[in-house]
Amino acid sequence: MTDTRTPGSPALVRGPVLPRALRVTAWLSFIAEVVIIGTGGAVRLTGSGLGCSEWPLCTPESLVPILEIQGVHGAIEFGNRTMTGVVGLLALAVLMLTLYAVSGRRSVVRAVWFALGGVVVAIGVYAAASALALPAAALMSAVLLLAVLAGAVDSVRQDLRRRDLAVLAWLVLVGVMAQAVMGGFTVISDLNPFIIGFHYASSLLLVCVTALFLVRMNQPQDARVATVPRWFAILSHVTGVVLAVTIAMGVLTTGSGPHSGDAAITRDGFDATALAHVHSWPGYLLAALVLVLTISAWALRLPPRGWLLVLILAILVQVAVGVLQARTGLPPVLLGIHMVLAALSAAAYTVVVTRLRRPAEG
Template structure:
C-alpha cells in the first residue's frame, strides 16, 4: 500500500490535470446519457434497482432497446464513480497544501454516490418527476463543482482579493442567480412535459405551456445580465474574466435558440437532449466566471514579479 501511495502525484502534474478534466467531461456525458434514457422512454428499461430485473443484474434480450439504453447508463455511472475515486487518489498526497482540490474531489465523489442512490430511488418510485428533477439538479451541481476543480487545478490557490470593482462582482453573482433560476424553471417545465421517461409515468401536474413562458423569463434576463457583464468587463480591461463571460454568453444564446426551436417544433428529443446538456455547460461556464473574479495566488505573484521587473 505504501508503495502505491508513493507513486501518487506529489504536485499538480499531468495526471492531476487529466483526471480533473476527465471528471468534468464524464459528469457532462452522464447528463447526456441520462437524457437519452428519459427521452427514449427507457427510464424503466430496467424496472428495478440495484438489479436490472428481479432475477438479473444486467439487461436481458427480452427487455429490448430500452433495457440496453438504461443499463448502458448504469454502466457509465459506475465509470463516473471510478473516475471520482481516482481523482481523490490523485490529490491524496497534496491534500495539506491543496485542501481546495481535496475538498472539491470529495464533494464530487460524495455527489456521485448520492446520484447513484437517487437514480435508484427514481426507478423505485416509477420515475416520480420530483425525484427525477432532483436527480438532474444534482447533476448540474456536480458539473459546476467539476468545473471549479478544473479551474483550481489550472490556476492554483484562490487569491485574497477581488480583481474587479464590487459592483462588477455583484452583477456577476446576480447573473449566477439567473443561471440557477433558469435551470430550476427548466426542471419544472420538463417535469410537466411529454418526456417522462416511460409512457406510464405521471407528470407534476403543472401546465407545460405556461411553464415554457415562465422558463424563458429568467433565461432572457440571464442573457441580458451576461451581455451587460461582458460590456462592463470589456470597458474595465478585465480580459481574462471577459473571455469566460463571452463563452457563457455564446452558450446562453445557443441555448435560447434551441429552446425556441424545440418549443415550436413539438419538442424533438435531439433538441431537448441538447438543451439539457448545454444547461449544464452553462453552469460550468458560470462557475469559471465567478471564480475568475479573484486572481489565484500564482497569478498575483506572477503579476507582482512582472511589475518588479519593469
C-alpha cells in the same frame, strides 16, 4: 511548497506540483460528468426510464437487461447505469491522485482503510437486512455513503498542502455515490418527476464542481483579492441566481411535458405550455444580464471577459434551441441538447466567478 511573503501581505501558498496523471484524470472526470447528463437525458427522452424495472439489479433475476424481453429501452437504461460506474471510478481516481499529491501516501492509506471498513460493515448490513426482509441494497448503499463521508471528514482535517483540491475531490466522489442512490430512488418511485429533477440538478452541480477543480489546479491556495469593481461582482452573482432559477424552471417544464421517462408515468401536474412561457422569462433576463457583463468586461478589460464571451455564446445558443424546440413540438434531440448546454453554461459561469478574484501576489 513555497511560502512567499511581502510586508503586510498574507502568505502565498503555491502548493505541490500536480502530476500530469491527475490533470488528465480530472479532465476525464469533467467530461464524464457532462456525458452522463447526456445519457441520463437519453433515458428520459426515449421513454426508457423503467427499461430496468429494479435497482440495483436490472430485473429481479438479472443484473443486466434481457434484450429479448426489455429490448432497446433496457439497453439504454443499463447504459446510463454503466456510465455511473465510469463516473465513480474517475472520481475515485481523481481523489486518490489528489490526496497523494497534496499529502503523500499516508492520506491515501487512511482513505483506503475507511473504504475497506465501510465495505465490511456494508456487507454485514446487507446480510442482516436480507435475513430480515428489509431493503438490503438501499441500506448497504447508505452505509457505503456514510463511510465515504466519514473518510472525507477525516481527510480534510489532516495537514494538507492543498485542502481546497482535496475538498473538491471528496465532494465529487460523495456526490457521485449519492447520485447512484438517487438513481435507485427514481426507479423505486416509478420515475417521480421531482426526484428526477433533483437528480438532474445534482448532476449539473457535479459538472460545476469538476469545472472548479480544473480551475483551482492551476491556481495557488492563498488569500484572494478582487479583480473587478464591486458593482460588477454583485451583478455577476445576481446573474448566477437568475441562471439557477432558469434551470429550475426548465426542470419543472420538462417534468410536466411529454418526456417524463415512460409513457405510463404521471407528470408533475403543472401546465406544460404555461411553464414553458414562465421558463422563458428568466431565460431572456439571463441572456440580457450576461450580455451586459460581457460588454462591460470587454470595455473595462476585466479578467472574466474571455469566459463571459463563452458564456454569452452558450446562452444565446440555449435561447435559440429553446425557441426552436417550442415551435417544433419538443423533439427529444433538441431537448437533450438543451439539457447538456445548460450544464455547460453552468460550468462556464463557474469559471467566470473564479475570475472575479485572483490570488494575492507575494
